[in-house]
Amino acid sequence: MEATFEDHCTDDALELYALGRLGGKHTEALEEHLLICEPCRERLDETDIFVRAMKGAAARLRLEQKTESFAARVARAFQVPAFPVWAASAACLCIIAVSAVRLQQPAPAGASIAVSLHAERGASQTVAAHHPLVLSLDARGLSLGKSAHIVLVNAGGTTLEQADVAPDNDQVHARFSRPLDPGDYFVRICRPGDADPLREFALRAQ
Amino acid sequence: MASVGPVIDENLPDTDARPQQPDWVDLVNRIQRDDPQAMEELYQVFTRGMRYYLCRQLGPQDLDDRVHDCFLIVAQAIRRGELREPERLMGFARTIVRRQIAGHIDSAVTNRRQQVDLDTSAPVPDGGMNPEAAAMNRQQEQLAVSVLKAISRRDREILTRFYLDEQSQEQICQDMSLTETQFRLLKSRAKARFGELGKRRLSRRNVPVY
Structure with missing residues (x-):
């Protein structure tokens, strides 16, 4: 069906477009319509939010399910029928507890990882967790002068580390010794003495 | 690519929100005659959509x-008579915007190749998400977790296949013995539930509206 001005995008088409799975011909019609229809743009924004949330939630639940299965399998492997029921139950609980604790313990910190951060739009990139970072940050266009203040914050905005560094042409380099636990982080370039960031980069450690 | 039914549907609700259809041929003719009102009309029609699309793709x-550049290219092409099919003005504007995006990505790739990277470095582009947006993302994800936990394991499997595993509707319906209607109903219920939970959360926090 050819796009016409009076009509609106279907929910299915918007959802497939948000998922990046809409075919070429349909994409053309949809994008032409989006150029001139505010209601459909708003619907696409809502669809984006829903799709992103569902992806993240499904991934999280799948990971939880795998973790539970492993603990349950360990418990079953160590069950001994000749023991009294209360003893077998207690043993299973202990095994599950130990397995859960071991699964949650962070791996020991590894070698530093060098990461180059560019000021370009794109999907959030990931780095391996539990490693200190050596960062090269894209500082093009920032006019930093002789010094820059680099701040590493967690997803809640709490400062984890900070450093004053000298810019190197269009880059600033910073070494953060703290190994990152899995999660989302942000690296900010600021002027010394100024809390407002000039540029911010997103990182995901996993 | 997934197959999809009609992309545009005249039966969708909110008919009051449908914009008036401009006469593209008339608009193009008036622009070619240097009608300033026509140029203003062109600006009103396209720039918001151009801005939306460019922001979505490039940040x-x-x-x-970028919006200004795209608008100028479209306007100048019309004035020079380069638009062969005035009724296809929307398609032409879209093409201009996509070329702008492709050009930006090409130059970004070229610039990146010319930079000296550290050994074993992995390029990490600026995802454009500040802490507040990341927190909002997490909250929305938590709502979606609630939605998925409230449904049966089978329904959860269906939605996981579609949203996470990127399986097509046809494949899922075949594997899980579903009709298309059942599949759509499951998705729309999940989306409705997600919306309800979101509104409930907002009302609990008494978020002021400006």
């Missing part, structure tokens, strides 16, 4: 300049 950096 907010230099957005005003």
Whole structure:
């Protein structure tokens, strides 16, 4: 069906477009319509939010399910029928507890990882967790002068580390010794003495 | 690519929100006659959509300049008589915007190749998400977790296959013995539930509306 001005995008088409799975011909019609229809743009924004949330939630639940299965399998492997029921139950609980604790313990910190951060739009990139970072940050266009203040914050905005560094042409380099636990982080370039960031980069450690 | 039914549907609700259809041929003719009102009309029709699309693909950096460039290219092409099919003005505008995006990506790739990277470095682009947006993302994800936990394991499997594993509707319906209607109903219920939970959360926090 050819796009016409009076009509609106279907929910299915918007959802497939948000998922990046809409075919070429349909994409053309949809994008032409989006150029001139505010209601459909708003619907696409809502669809984006829903799709992103569902992806993240499904991934999280799948990971939880795998973790539970492993603990349950360990418990079953160590069950001994000749023991009294209360003893077998207690043993299973202990095994599950130990397995859960071991699964949650962070791996020991590894070698530093060098990461180059560019000021370009794109999907959030990931780095391996539990490693200190050596960062090269894209500082093009920032006019930093002789010094820059680099701040590493967690997803809640709490400062984890900070450093004053000298810019190197269009880059600033910073070494953060703290190994990152899995999660989302942000690296900010600021002027010394100024809390407002000039540029911010997103990182995901996993 | 997934197959999809009609992309545009005249039966969708909110008919009051449907914009008036401009006469593209008339608009193009008036622009070619240097009608300033026609140029204003062209600006009103397209720039918001151009801004939306460019921001979605390239982010907010230099957005005003990019929108301005796209609009100028479209306007100048019309004035020079380069638009062979005035009724296809929407398609032409879309093509211009996509070329702008492709050009930006090409130059970004070229610039990146010319930079000296550290050994074993992995390029990490600016995802454009500040802490507040990341927190909002997490909250929305938590709502979606609630939605998925409230449904049966089978229904959860269906939605996981579609949203996470990127399986097509046809494949899922075949594997899980579903009709298309059942599949759509499951998705729409999940989306409705997600919306309800979101509104409930907002009302609990008494978020002021400006």
